[in-house]
Structure formats: C-alpha cells, structure tokens
Amino acid sequence: MAGRASSPVARRDGGGVMAALSPAVAACRLAVRQALAGVQPGGLVLAACSGGADSLALASALAFVAPRSGRRAGLITVDHGLQVGSAERAAEVACWAGRVGLEPAVAVPVTVDGAGGPEAAARAARYEALAGTAARLSAVAVLLGHTRDDQAETVLLALARGGGPRGIAGMRNRRIIDGVPFIRPFLAVSRAQTRAACTDLGLSPWEDPHNADPAYARSRLRAALPVLVDTLGPDLVDNLARTARLVAADVEALDALAASAGTAATEPDGSLDVAALTGLPAAVRTRVLRDLALRLGAPGAALSSIHIDALDALVTDWHGQGPVSLPGGIEVGRRGHRLAAHS
Template sequence: MTSLPPAVAAVRLAVREALRAAPPGPVLVACSGGADSLALAAAAAFTGPRSGRAVGLVTVDHGLQPGSAARAAAVAAWGATVGLAPAEAVAVRVAGRPGGPEAAAREARYEALVAAAHRHGAAAVLLGHTRDDQAETVLLALARGAGPRGLAGMPARRDLDGVALLRPLLAVGRADTRAACAAEGLSPWEDPHNHDPGYARARVRASALPALVAALGPAVVDNLARTARMLAEDAATLDRLAAAALAASRDGDGLSVPALRDLDAAVRTRVLHAWCRELGAAGAALSHRHVAALDALVTDWHGQGTASLPGGLGVARRGDALRPAL
C-alpha cells in the first residue's frame, strides 16, 4: 500500500479540521489556480464528501491580465472534473474602486466570493492563505507601524455578510502546498503579480522575508505566524472589553467623556474606533491619526475644534460628551 505524501496529508488534515469547525451547510473553495489554492481545492474535493460536506469552487477573474478569462474558465473546468460542484468562474471589475490596486482587487474578490456563497447557499468559503502569507502580512504590518490588530495578521475565520471566510492553511507552509500539487500531478499557475516589485507584498516575499530567514533561520516564518496567533487572541479579548465599554459609554447619539476617560488607553481607543465605524467611517480609510484626534478630545482637551473622519464625517466635544458634528 502506497503511503500518502506528507504534504498531501498535511493539507488534507488542515481542511478536515476546518470543515469540522465550519458552520453547517455547503462550502465553496476560492481557487485562483495558484499552488496554495489549488492544493486547498484538491484537498477539499477529497475531504468534503468524506466529511459529509457538499463542496464547490469559485474562481475570480479580476480582468487585470491578458488571458485571465480563459484561465479562470480552465480552473472552473478542472474543479468540475474533481467533483467540486458548483464550479464557476466569476468576473469582477477592479477599476474605479478606491485605494491602491491590491486593495481594490481584494475588495472586488471578497464581494464576488460572498455573492457566490449567497447564490449557492454556502455557509463558508475556504481561502488558501498559508503560514508564509501570514508571516508576510505581519512584516507588512510592522512596516506600517500597525497596532496589535494589524500584527494579528489574517484571522483563521472572518464573518462577512453572513458568510464565514475560513483560512485552513495558516499553519501549513507554502513549500507544502507546492509539494502537494506536485504529488497529485497538479500544475499551478504562477501569478506574475507575485513577482512584480511594484507591489509591497511581492518585495517582502522576494527580498525581506528571505533575508530574515538567511539571518535568523527558517524558524522565523513560523515564529512570525505564531506571533500573529498570540496577538489575535489578545486582540479578541480587548475587543470584547471594548464592546462592553462602548455600551456603557453611550450618551444619546454620543459618548460620555468621563466614562471614556476612566478606560485604559488600549480599550478606549478601540471604543473610539468602533464608534467611528458606527458613524459611517470606512474601516480601510480609518487610521491611527483619526482615532488619536478623537482620543485627544477626551484626554487632552483644550478647546480644540471638530476632529475630522474619513467620508466627510466629524466629531466634536460638546460639554462632557463626544457627538457627531453637524
């Protein structure tokens, strides 16, 4: 009896554990055709039926490269041959969205994945991010000066518009997904954007992370990913405390300054961030400086004017409360 290649076993085990923890119902795999998502889709095609799960595939055509539509159609056709149903390609429009090209493509992709899940009644979508992707995310967050939430990296689960987005491979290395594809005779597509130095992540992948590995040893990748896991646990606890503090700080349409002043800074800034989101400030545009300006209305009040938020919103201090500026 031929033994299962270790890389294939590792990916299948990760998928089986994710399916066990996923909400009940059908599941879709987001598959670009790259090694990570291709190994994920192959493992889901094997594991899904044995776990009593209906598993389908969706591939998103961003329309950013010549031949992208044909490539997406080929990925969908492959999915159908391995028993993934539905297996479909979805085209999206990236141009005209706010933010840089990476952020715009990501936003369009997640919108398409969630829409596909709703269309097919899927409870969850599996994403192919690996331990290496997580390590790169932590380095990028460090370079931006991000706080604990940013350094927590990509969550293993994120709920978006009623759909669970799951990342089963965050403890699996990129070398394993490539080895799994090779063992199963799969030919991954190499996205040229992954090697384009115009993208920050591509530079981290090609230069920064390899330099750290050369200087500190290969364990640095797992250590960065483990740091993200630990910070995610801490951030989740602080977020729960902040949610309770936000409820206790409400004062009509605003927030009580005395109640906010009594909070620890780590909780208070989370309360202010969450309140800004309630007011309509887009999370992607809401930065540390916006929250710091609101925090100064509480902790360093000397009669300053309205603090501006993304989207033309503002907050002013009126007596002992922060209120939306009219």
C-alpha cells in the same frame, strides 16, 4: 515547483490496498478537515481558487474531505481581467473543479477600479465577488488558501508600515464578510507544503506574474524573505506566524473589553459619555472611539491612528478644540461631557 515528498505515509484506497499518501497532501487534508469541524454539516462549502499552488491544494483537499465529512464542496474562481488570457484560465480552473467533484464550480468576472491602488482594488473586488456568489449559492462558508508564509509576510508588512496590534495580528482564521464566513485552513501550513501537495497529486499550478512584480510591496518582501531567514534563522517564518496568533488572542480580548465598555459609555442618543471613557485604559478607550467612528459610517480601511488619536484628545486633552474630521465626511465633536457626530 517543489519536488516529491520523500517520506509518504500509508493510507487505504477503496479496495483495502495500502497506497502512498505524502505528508504534504496529508497536512493539507488535515487542515481542511479541522476547519470543517466548525461548519454546518450538509451545507455547501466553497474553495476560492485562483489556480495557484496554495488555492489549488486547498480545493483538492476540500474535494477529498468534504464528502467524507457530510458536506458539499464547490469552487469559485475570480477573473480580475488584469492579464491576457485571464478569462480562459478562470474557465480552465472551473472545468478542472467539475472533474474532481467540486460542484458548483463558477468563474466570476469582476471589474477592478476601486480606490487605494491596484492591489487594494483587486482585493476589494475579489472579496465582494466571493461574498456575493457565496450568498447567491447559499454557501455556509468560503475557504481561502493563505498559508503560514502569507501570514508571516502580513506581519512584516504591518511592522514596516507602523501597524498596531490589529495589523500585527495578521489574517484571522475566521472572518464574517457580508454574512458569509470566510475560513483560512492553511495558516499553519507552509507554502512549500502546498507546492509539494500539488506535485504529489499531479496538479500544475498557475504562477501569477504579479507575485514576482516589484511594483507590489508584498512581492518585494517575498523576494527578500529568504535573506531575512538566512540572517535571523530558519524559524523566522514560524515565529512570525506564532506572533500573529499570540497578538490576535490579545486583540480579541481587548476588543471584547472595549465592546463592554462602549456599551456602558453609550447614551440613548448614541453619544459617548466622556466621564465613562476617561478612566479606561488607553488600549480599551481608543477601541471604543474606533467603534464610534465605524458606527457613524467611517470606512475602516481609511481610519488611521491619526484619526483615533484626534478623537482621544477630545477625551484626554480637551481644551475647546473643534470637531475631528473622519474619512467619509464625518465629523465628531465634544459638547460638554458627550462625544457625538457634529452637525
């Protein structure tokens, strides 16, 4: 666990006496305060908390900041049921939350049995539980504890897997899932800062053994990252996180162009006009084609560049080939100057 910060800054307690507030705690609270600036006043904001250092620091910061900014604060902890004692640990997190003023504080059990491997299945189950619980509680936002280090790891994993700009853009600051805003206040806060904040606040984070399990690619990368920092320099994590921010801005701009181009190319029956697509830059055209695939019901997580390239060939390299098979049992074919679902 990180040691106590050496240069605390001053704050006033309720009696006007100056007390020490460590830079790590201040950084976490400032990040949450900035994130809440765009959240509906008076609404309920929930912290997603596993009991690890990142989410524990997040929940603690929310408990402090929310009532001072005119918002209510609660907590959700998800029990994946993958480890012995997970239910008891989730109950302990919820109990702690109640003691620090996070109300409601709920522990939600899930069953992890989806496709894509245990990590992907657990993530899908977790987000479904978070979104469903937030909707049931009429929460206006859910806060997630991903840090700058998590963002850097996400960028490296995307590069290693040959991910395009959307993967390199990493995790978004804000994302809507099933109508619920999910916000990541800590993408500019380091993992060391969240650990230091927990130490300074007297909190004891839970260490998830999965984070050190070499069966998971992210765990292997996390173990190797210090070597990369030693090799490439101490600014590596900051630079990777900055790369994600820069690429995310480009992705957002291209997505907006594609949305406009897609609207212009879409016929009343939902098909796409090939002539309208032909003159588009490839980065815009392939986004329009991806949007078509999603609109027809193809699951986004299963769509790959191979599928999009095959759709693009129907536009740019048409020689009478048959329809393209997409995930979800969907087929898209070309009829004359139109692309549409093949039946």
